[in-house]
Amino acid sequence: MARMQIEGLCKGWDFPVIDRLDLTVEEGEFFVIVGPSGIGKTTLLRLIAGLETANAGRIAIGDQDITALPPYKRPVAMTFESYALYPHLSVFENIASPLRARRMDTAAIRAAVNEVAELLRIEALLDSRPGEISGGQKQRTALGRTLVAKPRVFLLDEPISHLDAKIRHELRQQFHSLEELRRVATLYVTHDYSEALSLGDRIGVMGRGGLVQVGSAREVFMRPRTLFVAEHLGQPAINAVAAHIGGEGADLHVRAGNSGFGFPIGGTRAAALSGARHARVTVGIRPQHIKVLRNGEDAPGHHVIEGHVEIYEALGANGVLVADAGGISLTALTSPEHAFAHGQPVRLALRTDAVFYFDSETGDNLLL
Amino acid sequence: MSEQGARLVRILLLMFLGLWLILTLFPLYWQFITAFKSAAETNRTIPTFWPEVWHFENLASVFAEKSNFNALVDSFIIATGNTLASLVLGTLAGYAFARFPRQAGGENLAFWILSNRMFPPVAVLVPMFFLFDAMPWGTDSHLSLIILYLVFNMPLATWLMMVFFRDAPRELEEAAYLDGYTPLRAFVKVTLPLVLPGMISVAMLCWIFAWNEYLFANLFVGTQVRTFTIVIPTFTHGSQTLWNLQMAFSMIAMLPPVALFILLRRYMVRGLSLGVVKG
Numbered sequence: 018m019a020r021m022q023i024e025g026l027c028k029g030w031d032f033p034v035i036d037r038l039d040l041t042v043e044e045g046e047f048f049v050i051v052g053p054s055g056i057g058k059t060t061l062l063r064l065i066a067g068l069e070t071a072n073a074g075r076i077a078i079g080d081q082d083i084t085a086l087p088p089y090k091r092p093v094a095m096t097f098e099s100y101a102l103y104p105h106l107s108v109f110e111n112i113a114s115p116l117r118a119r120r121m122d123t124a125a126i127r128a129a130v131n132e133v134a135e136l137l138r139i140e141a142l143l144d145s146r147p148g149e150i151s152g153g154q155k156q157r158t159a160l161g162r163t164l165v166a167k168p169r170v171f172l173l174d175e176p177i178s179h180l181d182a183k184i185r186h187e188l189r190q191q192f193h194s195l196e197e198l199r200r201v202a203t204l205y206v207t208h209d210y211s212e213a214l215s216l217g218d219r220i221g222v223m224g225r226g227g228l229v230q231v232g233s234a235r236e237v238f239m240r241p242r243t244l245f246v247a248e249h250l251g252q253p254a255i256n257a258v259a260a261h262i263g264g265e266g267a268d269l270h271v272r273a274g275n276s277g278f279g280f281p282i283g284g285t286r287a288a289a290l291s292g293a294r295h296a297r298v299t300v301g302i303r304p305q306h307i308k309v310l311r312n313g314e315d316a317p318g319h320h321v322i323e324g325h326v327e328i329y330e331a332l333g334a335n336g337v338l339v340a341d342a343g344g345i346s347l348t349a350l351t352s353p354e355h356a357f358a359h360g361q362p363v364r365l366a367l368r369t370d371a372v373f374y375f376d377s378e379t380g381d382n383l384l385l
Numbered sequence: 386m387s388e389q390g391a392r393l394v395r396i397l398l399l400m401f402l403g404l405w406l407i408l409t410l411f412p413l414y415w416q417f418i419t420a421f422k423s424a425a426e427t428n429r430t431i432p433t434f435w436p437e438v439w440h441f442e443n444l445a446s447v448f449a450e451k452s453n454f455n456a457l458v459d460s461f462i463i464a465t466g467n468t469l470a471s472l473v474l475g476t477l478a479g480y481a482f483a484r485f486p487r488q489a490g491g492e493n494l495a496f497w498i499l500s501n502r503m504f505p506p507v508a509v510l511v512p513m514f515f516l517f518d519a520m521p522w523g524t525d526s527h528l529s530l531i532i533l534y535l536v537f538n539m540p541l542a543t544w545l546m547m548v549f550f551r552d553a554p555r556e557l558e559e560a561a562y563l564d565g566y567t568p569l570r571a572f573v574k575v576t577l578p579l580v581l582p583g584m585i586s587v588a589m590l591c592w593i594f595a596w597n598e599y600l601f602a603n604l605f606v607g608t609q610v611r612t613f614t615i616v617i618p619t620f621t622h623g624s625q626t627l628w629n630l631q632m633a634f635s636m637i638a639m640l641p642p643v644a645l646f647i648l649l650r651r652y653m654v655r656g657l658s659l660g661v662v663k664g
Binding site: 068088094104115118162 | 559565575578
């Protein structure tokens with residue numbers, strides 16, 4: 018009934034920002050768009066909201082084509098990155114605003130606003146002005162203003178990006194538990210991959226011009242279609258090493274230039290990559306797939322390489338180690354029990370079966 | 386800076402402030418004491434700095450003539466009418482320049498409008514007289530001065546309102562559109578309240594200009610309509626200038642703008658310090 022369909026959407030100024038974008042968000046689906054800053058995520062939301070006019074393409078909600086409708090006639094609610102709360106109105110009036118626009122009667126407005134405020138746990142703030150409340154409370158107020166409108170599509174623009182980590186986590190859980198958001202089509206935009214992986218029923222990774230890959234969080238994370246997708250999801254970012262594939266028959270291996278870094282490609286992957294023999298590739302190794310071995314420790318099924326520590330950061334729950342392995346810098350995720358000193362020799366065990374191979378020109382994943 | 390240097394700066398600053406105070410307050414003091422002197426005392430070769438006898442009846446004698454009171458009413462009608470017109474036109478034009486600069490004619494047109502304010506008024510005095518004389522309402526009417534003062538006040542109002550509107554985040558208007566408000570309703574609900582302090586300070590500037598204007602009023606009106614600014618110089622007795630009555634009347638005429646400023650100074654400060662309206 019209220020799925021949102023976007024077909025062939027184009028928008029650009031001096032250069033194209035969104036180029037023939039297609040996207041369908043089902044009713045009840047929570048779709049997260051993740052991508053670097055300035056790539057056009059907000060522009061996409063503004064196009065759907067009607068704050069920008071598309072150069073081409075079509076946007077429909079349910080059976081209704083809304084492409085040509087002005088924003089105030091679209092069944093869409095949006096939160097802004099800056100919250101855009103009306104500074105001269107109380108929190109109550111801010112939330113009541115969409116209902117006042119419809120000239121609902123006062124008693125009904127009071128009931129609806131109170132209900133939303135209770136849901137978001139901001140009842141105590143209803144008489145405050147936006148200038149008097151904290152960032153997290155502002156975010157809740159902005160969310161309340163969209164919830165009370167009961168739109169058919171929710172657009173959420175970086176709703177929690179500017180809050181401290183603690184509140185961010187709390188509000189992320191709130192997005193999980195809000196039934197209202199799970200009943201209609203929701204489009205949530207963020208630059209933070211963990212928000213995307215945590216919240217999205219499906220996620221779309223946005224690159225130059227449009228969506229590079231769309232799929233479930235797990236699928237996009239485990240099977241990135243391009244190097245761009247792989248680089249954008251995960252913290253610390255994936256190790257990307259320029260290399261080439263060499264070897265004969267079933268005996269393929271990877272070597273990075275003239276450095277000492279390389280490893281054999283085993284089993285089924287060798288068969289899949291046989292067409293790419295001698296090709297220049299970018300090898301992607303996630304930091305969690307590099308294990309730092311302790312003295313005498315063994316790692317069966319891993320390829321072990323020697324290196325020495327360049328940087329070690331202890332981050333509490335885990336550690337991030339940057340090691341030099343034969344002239345290549347590799348980032349590894351370690352357990353926090355062991356500290357490492359600069360220059361200390363380490364042995365790194367690669368899970369070669371979890372390595373990605375990307376075409377060095379196009380960035381396409383060669384294993385898909 | 387050394388401690389001695391800092392002290393020197395403080396002393397110089399205090400001296401400057403003291404001088405500034407004398408320069409601004411002396412005319413007011415002189416106006417005040419003159420208003421209560423007798424005509425004879427005002428004409429002494431050696432002036433007195435305090436009235437020998439306080440002639441409080443000077444104030445009453447100003448209003449003994451009803452036409453003097455009517456002059457204040459005429460000034461009030463003109464200043465208020467002009468302020469309202471300047472505000473309406475300036476707000477609409479300022480909004481257009483702030484939000485749709487290209488469609489509204491761009492920075493050049495906005496600056497041309499402002500440049501009208503910088504024109505030396507004397508240069509257009511006579512042409513303006515003939516222009517207004519040809520109008521159905523003539524020169525000697527409230528409407529003529531209300532319209533004429535727009536030449537000075539509308540550019541000011543347009544330019545200042547443009548700055549205020551630029552400062553009011555566009556996103557708030559967009560949020561109102563998404564709440565379901567049409568552009569006009571969004572303007573009234575969100576944008577106008579944000580620029581209200583600015584509007585009040587613009588209104589005050591316009592009102593005070595129109596209230597105080599002498600040059601054009603002196604040439605344009607005088608029979609049907611008389612503003613207080615052209616009435617004050619008529620307080621003479623033969624060849625003698627009645628300084629005491631002139632000062633008494635000008636003191637009374639000063640009260641409305643001063644009262645206005647005191648009442649609205651909160652908005653004036655907020656309006657002129659711009660960024661404060663941001664959320």
